[in-house]
Each structure stands twice: as C-alpha cells, then as structure tokens.
Amino acid sequence: MWRILIVSLITSVSITLSYSLYYSRDKKIAVVDAVKLFNEYNMKIEMEGKEKKILVLISKQMDSINNQLKIAKTINSETAIQQLSYSASEMKNDIEREYENSNKLINEQVWKRLNTSIEQFGKQKGVHLIIGANGMGTVLYNDSYYDLTSEAVKFVNREYEEGN
Template sequence: MKNILLTLNFLLIIGLGIYVIAKPGKKTAFILNQQVFNAFEGKKELEKKLNDVKARHQHVLDSVGALIGNSKDDPKLLLYQQYAQHFRIEQEQTTEQYTADIWKRINQHVADYGKENGYDFILGASGDGSLMYAEEGNNITEEVIVYLNERYKKGV
C-alpha cells in the first residue's frame, strides 16, 4: 500500500511538473516547508507556551519527588509515576495541537501570499510533494478522484 501511495505521489508530481512546464505564463514558486515552519513567529510563540507548560509540570514533579526522597517503597512513588505519565501525554497532545495550529496558519498565509502576489502555484518542498497554494481553477481533485476510483473498481 505504501509503494502504491509513493508511486501515485510521484506520478502526481511528474504530472504537475509537466503541466507547469507546458503552460507558459504561469507564475510558480516553491518554499522550503521546514524552514518556513521554524522561522514562523507563531511557532516561536506557541513553543514558548509549550515550554511554560513543561516548566509547570516539572515543578509539580519536582515537588512530589522531594516528598518521596530516596525511598523506592514510598506509596508516593506511584503518585509521581502517574503524574509523570499524565504530563507526558498532555505535553504530546499539546505539541500535536500546536503543530496543527501552526501549519493551519502557515497554509492560510501562504495561500493569501500567493493570491496577493499573482502566483498560480506555490509548491512546498518537504519531500512529500505538498502543494501549498494553487488557483482554484487549476484544481482537478474531483476528476482525479473519479479516475482513481474507476481504476480501483477495474482492479488496476
């Protein structure tokens, strides 16, 4: 299944490349996704919030840890482990949510930039063939879905 998705992604990129080359006059560019992500001020702000959450969690863990001392038989050790597990899960969920929020903002801003600056396509260079913005008139998603589903039904 993974090979099929990689092949389809590759074919889609090749097709898009041919389309862009064959249609002169289209304004196309690319961005380095990870560089944009790392440089985005919104990321830095949310990263600070996440670090504040981590610091608060660590403070609680340190306090509970101080109550336990060196005793491995202390019943408070279980409480410490439960807090640590809970905080780890909370931090993972917060990180995922912040990352999703950052990408949502970046995608919207890239689309706005493309519209304001007359781009037809802005490709995201991240190794996965991401398309960051395209004129709506160039959207062939529905036609591709029909084509893929017809081929699937035929067993191809």
C-alpha cells in the first residue's frame, strides 16, 4: 500500500515538474526602453515638427507685439502700453495652451499607435511579456539579452513608414 502511494506521489511530482519546466521554457520576456522608443518614433518626430512650425509662427507674432510694446514705452503712450501688454499676456497664454494641447495630442496619438505596433512586434518575436523600462525604477536591472529596444524602434518605424 505504501509502495503504491510513494510511486503515485513520485509520478505525480515528476509529471508536474515536467509540465512546468516544459511550459516555463517557452515564456519569453523582453525589455524595451519606453522613453527611447517614444523619442525615436518617426510619427512622433514628424508630428512635433509640424507643431513646431505652428508654435514658431505664434512666437513671431508674440515678438512683434513685444516690439510694439517697447516702442509704445519709449513714446510713453499709456493706452498703447496697456493694450499691448494685454495682447502680449493673452498671446503668451495662447502659446502655453497651444504647446500643452499639442503635446497632449501627440502623446495620445503616438502611444495609441505604438501600443498596437508593440503588440504586433511581440507576437512576431514570440515574446509573451514586454516590460517598458523608463528610467524611473520600474525595471531595476535587465541583461542586454532581454533588451529589444533597438529592434522595437526599427519595427515600429518600419510599420509607420509602410502605413500599417
């Protein structure tokens, strides 16, 4: 009776170990530097370039108002100084709002697209878990073996360029 119990126990432990070893060796994990991925993504770079042009135009308008304000101060025109000061203040607020809104929009659109591309990247590489390192302590250490950042950047940029 004991013999049957011991043999059954050893058999079930062996089967459990074999099963867990077999399935655990298939689990692939990768680390991607999320900051580098985001900053080197062509879509983000292009969107920032377009938004920068708009912000430069607004800044030039701001410079023009500031120049007019300087002139008004030299001729001591109180009415012009007040109007231009108000315009300069409003323009500054507009620039700040535009900058914040454009950053928010870029971040949302880029991450929406990146998440889909990274999912495809993981499936193509046979990776079951991709951890995003961001330099903020979420990943304290990873061996370069697990770091697929360069490959991920190339993949997402190729996907973007191909229009997928």
